[in-house]
Ligand code: PEP
């Protein structure tokens with residue numbers, strides 16, 4: 001990918017770890033969980049306590065919701081951020097929340113530990129520059145119509161502002177398939193690991209839009225090499241003001257976390273894939289590049305001319 005200067009995989013295969021108040025993204029599985037939207041203090045704090053108990057390392061929750069319809073619930077704004085702050089004080093979980101407007105970046109950044117750039121804003125270049133200048137950790141979701149190359153170029157915009165704390169998140173793309181809300185592109189995880197040093201998460205909630213698919217696609221994401229997951233959890237999904245069909249109950253999330261831990265242990269036992277099956281680039285042959293010790297690493301540096309290395 002010729003235009004990548006700062007986001008491209010490093011010759012020595014080392015990968016970036018983004019530290020968020022001691023949570024190290026890119027070093028073992030990190031799970032971000034919480035409601036689609038902040039709806040009330042009770043809903044958010046109860047969800048936060050439940051996901052923390054189940055083992056989530058960060059809390060998500062939208063205070064600014066980019067909705068398809070202008071008449072749909074748009075989020076609680078500042079009130080929502082204050083609720084997230086309360087949930088953080090109760091649980092100690094760092095906060096991941098979306099910012100949708102350049103004018104809001106600095107004050108939303110006072111509440112957020114990670115600023116999320118949503119799929120709809122992936123190529124909002126002024127917003128990317130602004131969050132780059134903020135210096136905060138950024139969770140950059142893949143645009144629903146975007147190629148991996150376009151996505152990594154958006155990461156480049158943030159990095160070019162001197163902010164090296166970029167976490168990528170695959171959340172599904174639009175294809176001809178309409179059965180699922182989006183088509184979760186798990187091969188993009190391996191593409192990112194070949195082409196970039198940045199950590200990459202998977203969001204199986206928006207990626208499928210279907211609650212019963214969140215568990216299997218979370219496990220699949222771990223096997224595919226994801227550094228973590230972003231999962232929607234709500235104390236009472238049927239009453240959620242947004243995305244009610246895809247949010248897990250705390251009990252479902254807790255069971256999923258247990259299964260993820262067991263899968264992680266199994267993958268440790270399994271070991272990494274044969275490095276020769278990776279493309280033979282630097283990442284495949286250097287420590288820390290081809291494998292992260294959890295068997296999740298079958299990556300290579302991506303030689304030019306190979307598929308995915310355009
Ligand atoms: C979200 O995570 O709250 C969200 C709106 O996701 P996306 O931007 O991926 O649609």
Ligand code: MN
Pocket residue numbers: 036037206232242243
């Ligand atoms: Mn949602």
